[in-house]
Amino acid sequence: MQIRTSPEIADVLIVGSGAAGGMAAWNLTRQGVNVTLLDAGERFNRARFWTHVRPWEFRTREARGLHPPEFYLQPSEQPVLTPPGRPFDLMRVWGRGGKTNVWGRVALRYSDLNFREPALDGWEIPWPVSYAEMAPYYDRVEQLIGVCGGDDDEPFLPGSRYHLPPPNPRCGEYLIRRAAHHAGVKIVAGRRAVVTREHNGHAPCHFCGACGRGCDISAFFNSSDYLLEPALATGRLTIVDHAVAAEVLTGDDGLASGVRYFGRQTRDEHTIHARRVIVAASCVDSTRLLLNSRGTRHPNGIANSNDVIGRYLCEQIRFHMYGFVPELMGGPVHNDDGISGAHIYMPRFVPAGGKGRDYLRGYGMQFWGFGAGAGASFAKQLPGFGADLKRAVKQRYPALVALHPYGEVLPRADNRITLDPVRKDAYGIPLMRIEYSIGENERKMAEAMYTTCEEILHAAKAEVLPYRRGSLDVNGAAIHEHGTCRMGTDPKRSALNRYCQAHEVKNLFVVDGASFPTSTEKNPTLTILANAWRATDYMAAEMAAGRV
């Protein structure tokens, strides 16, 4: 196969265009740096989103041969191998903006305790970054992208002066807030990267509730419209679409020298040379890319002589409990769409005095799917059939409440991503293997999570749908992967320094969730944005000083 080599040398080459890659491109181009970015897909066409197609119109459209944009990568295009009985549900979006096109928009600051906890409890390595250092970047990110939220300031959820107005909670959310209050659990306003009023030229949300199909007016943060388009407008960003990265190339000096990639449609092999490389392809895909970058100077994968990259994969445990609150049973049906998903949030809950706390770290809780939704799948769990069933569904429809706790999974060396020695994808790139399990700490935490949910639903006098205590979503379902190329101050135990620069390869940066030493209990995107901004500020300064 002919290998096409781009004649130019990129100043900075970024792999990936999601929250991390988009932020890196935006922050560097606005500081005068020329950037080339590889994306594995193309820009999604908002005019073709099915944001306003009602459920019953899906079938008639599909019968006419119409389809909404396919956001999610079909696993068959690049399969992920897992051991028997240990599935890992990896969601991937190839295309400009990546998963930010369809993300849950939950935008939470990590707290000082989130950053300090690993050092305090001694499990694995500490974060090399403090809240004090991250806080100004959170401020800037929130002002840039627009995050709606309240004025809450909690031990595990630091306050912000930059929130846009939060949407009013739905009836069920107020009732659950009260029930939680009775159970001793504090509920606060949700924080979501949805612009509830016009913000930096982005149209305000019109509360149609179909964000999961992509927003046709771009009223929530997505990397494509909020970061890549402004970066393109500087004239300093070049995006190569349909570029499936295979390997970071290295020169004789061991430094990164470019990237080898395949045209997704043509399957042609290309190389592009660069003075500096930023990897931001999402935690798991960045890791796959680094492990496959095995030059003579890097037999174990680039920047990985200490065998840290690929290990310490940590995600979150999650489950769902559903119930019906009596105040709303058989009551009027409201439009409960709002900004789609929860308007409230439970910051990390710690029982008074740490009672019953026999695990490290903790859990928070989300509450999406309250009230009148575009379906009634809860009905499958109601008994019986016939007119009785139909009546039971109708009565419960406006009264549905849903609890979704997320718990931190500790990093462990044997939770890891490796490359299969034999099997390859359609491009000839080795397939990755994910070996991942949760441990005793997570099982204990899950018990506490169930207890909290039960106490809230009990206080709400809710009718609870059947559940099995201890059962959890399939691993990977929270879509919050971290840890496999972690930052740290100790070069023996981490791959990156505190600015996401590889200890061993100074012109290589990894700025996505892979760089986080822990998963925390929180949704990471706001912190990924803040951290990528911080890391690329450092990188730009190092470039200006001629050191990288």
Place this chain on the structure above:
Amino acid sequence: MSATRRDALKVLAATTSLPFAAQAATEPKNFTAEEFAVLSRLSDLILPRTDTPGAVDAGVPAILDEAAGRSPALWDTLREGVASLGGAKFLSQSEAGQNEAVRRISGLDGAAPAPFFTALKNQVIDAYYSTREGLVTELGYHGNVPLAEFPGCTHPEHQRLD
């Protein structure tokens, strides 16, 4: 058209009352006419017409037929389930007999529901509550529309903390 198929369609016409919004009689693409007739009747037993449309009114059988075309496993489960109820003979029973036959596999008597019943019920629920009849006419859904403001809860009694 085979005698069996013609008979089955006749039974279908006899057992499913005229639809609310005159759903066009649908030719199944995947099920036989007999299977389709039985599944149609079962759909209506699960979510019947009351003062609002039932499953057949909402076009659920055609949606089941399409779903079976996408999932061979579902197709097999539903076909085998129809056979287990006696095929077309199920339709010649009285309504009370049909109800009793479904009741026996529904789990209402304390035993675990038959896998076929669970599979069919889940499909009927997903299908019915995604139609305009099920979602709007029956449940009163009026979302997925652009709003200038989102009111949220307007009830002070819901908003108290204690």
